[in-house]
Amino acid sequence: MIKVASYNIHKGVGLDRRRNPDRIVEVLREIDADIITLQEADLRFGDREAVLPLHLLAEHSDWQPVQFGMRARSLGWHGNAMLIRKSAQLIDCEAIHLPSLEPRGSVMADVRTAIGIVRVVGMHLDLSGLWRRRQAAAIMAHVDSCTHRHPAVLMGDLNEWTVAAGCLKDFARDYAVAATGPSFHSRRPVGRLDRIMASRELRIVDCGVHRTAAARKASDHLPIWAMLDLI
Numbered sequence: 001m002i003k004v005a006s007y008n009i010h011k012g013v014g015l016d017r018r019r020n021p022d023r024i025v026e027v028l029r030e031i032d033a034d035i036i037t038l039q040e041a042d043l044r045f046g047d048r049e050a051v052l053p054l055h056l057l058a059e060h061s062d063w064q065p066v067q068f069g070m071r072a073r074s075l076g077w078h079g080n081a082m083l084i085r086k087s088a089q090l091i092d093c094e095a096i097h098l099p100s101l102e103p104r105g106s107v108m109a110d111v112r113t114a115i116g117i118v119r120v121v122g123m124h125l126d127l128s129g130l131w132r133r134r135q136a137a138a139i140m141a142h143v144d145s146c147t148h149r150h151p152a153v154l155m156g157d158l159n160e161w162t163v164a165a166g167c168l169k170d171f172a173r174d175y176a177v178a179a180t181g182p183s184f185h186s187r188r189p190v191g192r193l194d195r196i197m198a199s200r201e202l203r204i205v206d207c208g209v210h211r212t213a214a215a216r217k218a219s220d221h222l223p224i225w226a227m228l229d230l231i
Contacts, residue, residue: 001205001229002113004120005033006155006194008184008221011040011079012051015187015217021052023218025061031210031223034085035111036063037122037155039221041081042074050075062086066109068095078105080122080156091117096142098135100126106139110150115230118202119143123156129166132159136167140174151201153228157221158195171197178207180224186216196226203231 007027012019028036042048048071057063063083065075075081077095084090091110098104106123121139125132143152154175160166168177175197182189189209198204207226215222 001227002035002115002118003033003225003227004153004155004196005031005036005210005223005225006039006122006157006196007036007223008039008124008157008194008219009041009051010219010221011043014219019051020218021056023214024052025056027210027212027215027218027223028061028063028083030212030214031225033225034088034113035118035120036083037120038076038081038083039122039124039157040079041076042079049073057083066090066093066107068093068107076122077107078103078124080105080107080124082107082109082120082122084109084111088112096121096139098138100131100135101128102126104135108142115228117150119146119150119152121152121154123154123158125156125158125160125167127159132167133170136170140171151230152199153202154197155195157193159193160195161191161193163192168195175199176204178204178226180207180226181209183209183222183224184220186220186222189222194221194224196224198226198228201231202228205229
């Protein structure tokens with residue numbers, strides 16, 4: 001099995017309104033997932049500098065960022081980033097451009113794991129329901145158009161409050177949605193904005209929300225995780 005996780009790190013700003021990348025890394029170490037997608041991983045203005053310094057990940061974690069090469073000082077693309085084990089083999093990666101009113105994007109990587117090559121997509125969808133559905137359609141079309149097919153995991157902050165409608169209904173036609181539970185707001189979680197979705201070749205063995213004292217302080221979202229295996 002492999003463990004995957006998704007975490008909106010709120011640009012590293014915790015509930016005390018302080019930016020503290022070390023707290024984020026502490027939470028990531030608690031989760032200890034093989035592949036992690038991050039949202040709001042870059043600062044919004046200027047050079048879009050990464051919230052998590054590369055030396056912090058290199059010296060104090062077991063992960064390496066997937067280098068999408070979109071901006072020199074960014075960790076990902078439009079705030080979407082992906083971390084994989086330092087021992088993992090990255091097969092391919094690319095950024096996905098999404099239709100949007102405001103800057104939005106997605107990232108995709110093929111990673112060799114203990115269960116074989118897995119295609120992983122990280123996303124942070126629009127606040128508008130109409131644009132969320134368009135973005136979901138663009139992501140699924142992009143995955144389907146790839147020359148090589150692999151079991152796929154789609155993860156991120158969908159900004160979808162409804163349980164079985166909107167973009168979630170669209171994704172559910174081809175992907176199983178993990179029942180991770182509410183992850184927003186971290187102080188009192190009521191919204192299931194963060195989601196993990198697996199293609200039909202994968203089995204969701206277990207899943208949940210990472211609820212620890214550190215996670216409740218580090219961001220306004222709690223991380224979500226899932227254990228996956230091949231069917």
